[in-house]
Amino acid sequence: MKRISPKTVGRLSVYRRVLQGLQSENRQTIYSHELAVLVAGKAAQVRRDVMAVGYMGSTTRGYNVRELMRSIGHFLDAPEQQAMAIVGVGLLGRAILQYFSGSRLTLSIAAAFDIDPAKVNRVVQGCRCYPLKDLRRVVQRSKISLGIITVPADQAQAVADKLCRAGVSGLLNFAPVRIQVPSEVHVENVDIISAFEQAAFFAREE
Amino acid sequence: MKRISPKTVGRLSVYRRVLQGLQSENRQTIYSHELAVLVAGKAAQVRRDVMAVGYMGSTTRGYNVRELMRSIGHFLDAPEQQAMAIVGVGLLGRAILQYFSGSRLTLSIAAAFDIDPAKVNRVVQGCRCYPLKDLRRVVQRSKISLGIITVPADQAQAVADKLCRAGVSGLLNFAPVRIQVPSEVHVENVDIISAFEQAAFFAREE
DNA sequence: TAGATTGTTAATCGATTAACAATC
DNA sequence: TAGATTGTTAATCGATTAACAATC
Numbered sequence: 001m002k003r004i005s006p007k008t009v010g011r012l013s014v015y016r017r018v019l020q021g022l023q024s025e026n027r028q029t030i031y032s033h034e035l036a037v038l039v040a041g042k043a044a045q046v047r048r049d050v051m052a053v054g055y056m057g058s059t060t061r062g063y064n065v066r067e068l069m070r071s072i073g074h075f076l077d078a079p080e081q082q083a084m085a086i087v088g089v090g091l092l093g094r095a096i097l098q099y100f101s102g103s104r105l106t107l108s109i110a111a112a113f114d115i116d117p118a119k120v121n122r123v124v125q126g127c128r129c130y131p132l133k134d135l136r137r138v139v140q141r142s143k144i145s146l147g148i149i150t151v152p153a154d155q156a157q158a159v160a161d162k163l164c165r166a167g168v169s170g171l172l173n174f175a176p177v178r179i180q181v182p183s184e185v186h187v188e189n190v191d192i193i194s195a196f197e198q199a200a201f202f203a204r205e206e
Numbered sequence: 207m208k209r210i211s212p213k214t215v216g217r218l219s220v221y222r223r224v225l226q227g228l229q230s231e232n233r234q235t236i237y238s239h240e241l242a243v244l245v246a247g248k249a250a251q252v253r254r255d256v257m258a259v260g261y262m263g264s265t266t267r268g269y270n271v272r273e274l275m276r277s278i279g280h281f282l283d284a285p286e287q288q289a290m291a292i293v294g295v296g297l298l299g300r301a302i303l304q305y306f307s308g309s310r311l312t313l314s315i316a317a318a319f320d321i322d323p324a325k326v327n328r329v330v331q332g333c334r335c336y337p338l339k340d341l342r343r344v345v346q347r348s349k350i351s352l353g354i355i356t357v358p359a360d361q362a363q364a365v366a367d368k369l370c371r372a373g374v375s376g377l378l379n380f381a382p383v384r385i386q387v388p389s390e391v392h393v394e395n396v397d398i399i400s401a402f403e404q405a406a407f408f409a410r411e412e
Numbered sequence: 413t414a415g416a417t418t419g420t421t422a423a424t425c426g427a428t429t430a431a432c433a434a435t436c
Numbered sequence: 437t438a439g440a441t442t443g444t445t446a447a448t449c450g451a452t453t454a455a456c457a458a459t460c
Contacts (some may be wrong), residue, residue, distance in 0.1 A: 003453075007408050013400040017382060031417070039384050044453055059418045059459045061413065082406050091304055095297035096398070105271035107406050146409055170409020172401060176223060178245050178402070190398060194219040195378060199394035200288050200313055201215050203352055203376020211427075237441070250429055257443065265435045265442045 004052065011049055012072050014039050019069045083110040083144045085168070087159045088151035089119050094176060096148065097125035103170055111140045125146035132162070139166040146170045153177045160187075210258065217255055217279050220245050225275045237268035289316040289350045291374070293365045294357035295325050295335055298380060302354065303331035316348045338368070345372040352376045359383045 018038045020035045022030060032050070033043040043081060050063065055071035059065040086093055089112050100109045112129040120131045130138055138144070147163035149156055149171060156175035163171060170186040173179055223341050224244050228236060238256070239249040256269065261277035263269040292299055295318050305317045318335040320326060326337045336344055344350070353369035355377060362381035369377060376392040379385055382399045 007451080008410070009404045013403040014384060014397065015364065017399070018384065021383075033417090038371045040386075042453065044455090045451095047419070048452085057418060059416080060460095062417070076403055076407060078410055082410070091297050091301035095301055098297055099398075107402060124396045126408075141314070146406060167401065168409075170405050172405045177227075178220060178224065180246075186405065186408045186411075188401055188408070190396070191220065192305075192396060193223070194216045195394055195396045196313060196352055197217045197219040197282055198212055199376050199378045199392065200284065200352060201210075201282060202212070202392045202394070203374075204284055204288070205392075213427080239441090248429065250431090251427095252426085253443070263442060265440080267436095268441070 008049055008052060009076065011039070011041070011045070012053065012076055015046070015049065016069055016072045016076070019065050019072075022065050023069065027065055029064055030068075032057075035063070056060045077106040080106070082107050082146060083142055084108065084136070084146040084148055084172075085111045085113065085139055085142075085144045085163070086127075086148040086150060087113045087132070087135070087163065088149065088155075089114040089116070089124055090150060093148075093150035094125055096150065097127050101126040107146075109148070110144055111138050113138075132159075136161055136166040139163070139168065144190060146172065149173045149175050149179070151175060214255055214258060215282065217245070217247070217251070218259065218282055221252070222275055222278045222282070225271050225278075229271050233271055235267045235270055236274075238263075241269070268313065283312040286312070288313050288352060289348055290314065290352040290354055290378075291317045291319065291341070291345055291348075291350045291369070292333075292354040292356060293319045293338070293341070293369065294355065294361075295320040295322070295330055296356060299354075299356035300331055302356065303333050307332040313352075314366065315354070316350055317344045319344075338365075341368055342372040345369070347372065350374060352378065355379045355381050355385070357381060 015035065018035065032046040036043040036046045049132050050057065050068065050131065053071045053075040055068050070200055084107065086096060093099050093112065096111060097109060109127055112124055112127045113132050113135055114129055115132050119129050122129050145168055147168040149159050151159050153175050157179050160171060160173070160179040160181055164181050168185065170188070172183060173187055173189050174192065178189070178193060179187060181187055224241065238252040238366055242249040242252045256263065258273065259277045261274050290313065291312065292302060292315055299318065303315060303318060303329055318330055318333045319338050319341055320335055321338050325335050328335050346364040347382040351374055353374045355365050357365050359381045361386050362379065362383050366377060366379070366387055370391050374391065376394070377387065379393055379395045380398065382397060384395070385393065387393055
């Protein structure tokens with residue numbers, strides 16, 4: 001398969017959400033340059049990305065909204081449900097749990113973990129919260145392949161180690177530190193602090 | 207001034223946090239290749255970035271931790287306090303407020319806004335929460351230059367419009383939609399949903 | 413058809429990396 | 437000095453964009 005860049009995947013994710021919005025307005029078709037405006041990109045880029053998912057438009061009517069969404073889904077989504085575990089049920093952890101609760105996606109959070117006895121063995125945003133020591137058992141039993149790290153910076157590495165040993169194939173790290181993992185584990189950093197510093201820097205330059 | 211890419215700013219932000227950790231361990235100096243390992247990058251990249259902030263290391267001892275941190279700070283941080291406003295005091299909004307509360311950074315959240323009467327006129331994580339209708343007045347009175355959007359997707363555009371009209375020069379958008387703003391306003395999207403889809407996609411490919 | 417779009421290639425652009433003289 | 441590092445240039449790499457023949 002052709003090598004796909006993280007940026008391409010990110011854009012496809014955005015396209016899909018924009019298309020979803022269009023579909024709910026009963027929009028049937030869209031041209032590459034129209035979609036480009038909605039995502040603040042270029043038409044040629046949109047066409048390349050659409051090509052990458054293997055969908056073909058019509059030279060007269062452009063892209064069919066519903067079919068393009070479906071093609072992006074085929075490309076991005078796992079063939080079956082992909083289960084995730086979230087470690088750290090603070091405000092950010094609960095915000096993420098809230099987003100995934102009830103949504104019918106191929107991506108779902110199967111278990112939450114925390115060390116706080118007040119949170120353990122309760123249901124938070126529709127998800128059962130386990131003590132951290134049960135992590136390995138629950139991850140393996142529920143076939144969890146993706147770990148979400150929402151603990152404070154000083155605990156992130158220990159949690160990452162635990163998740164890797166339990167056998168996840170990817171990590172989504174929200175803690176503001178760089179974690180070290182075995183090379184076969186994919187890490188995606190969501191560095192909110194960097195985002196603030198970038199926004200502040202470029203807003204200043206105008 | 208030489209054009210600086212968003213990526214460079216992001217890396218500098220990461221370097222600074224890594225250096226902070228080293229300093230708290232009383233580490234005095236570090237070589238480019240050592241720093242590269244800690245941020246999962248390349249030594250040449252580190253050297254280029256360090257050059258960009260105008261700091262010079264020693265060919266025998268590498269970089270001085272404290273001085274490099276200071277140089278990055280000079281480069282990244284605003285000369286005086288930069289005030290931000292956050293709109294949307296849900297779980298994510300509170301997580302962000304919590305992070306900034308009490309921290310002594312040049313970046314601070316001066317005001318929060320929500321439409322929920324239960325939240326308005328209270329202090330959340332040390333920050334006063336105002337009704338949305340006061341936004342313009344508060345933003346101008348407190349010289350707020352950066353807006354943080356943590357409302358649901360369907361309200362993000364309206365909030366962005368309100369913030370732009372109030373005169374902010376940058377937006378940090380956490381809502382999972384693309385917002386349209388005047389060209390003089392800088393938008394930084396933190397697309398958490400895209401991050402999940404990217405992580406899931408690449409974890410699968412291993 | 414005439415006109416506008418598509419898929420796709422070629423050209424451009426920018427960022428990353430390798431290499432090396434200068435330095436201590 | 438000998439050796440390892442730095443700043444910095446040159447080479448490489450990859451991603452974006454422009455351009456255009458093919459299509460309806």
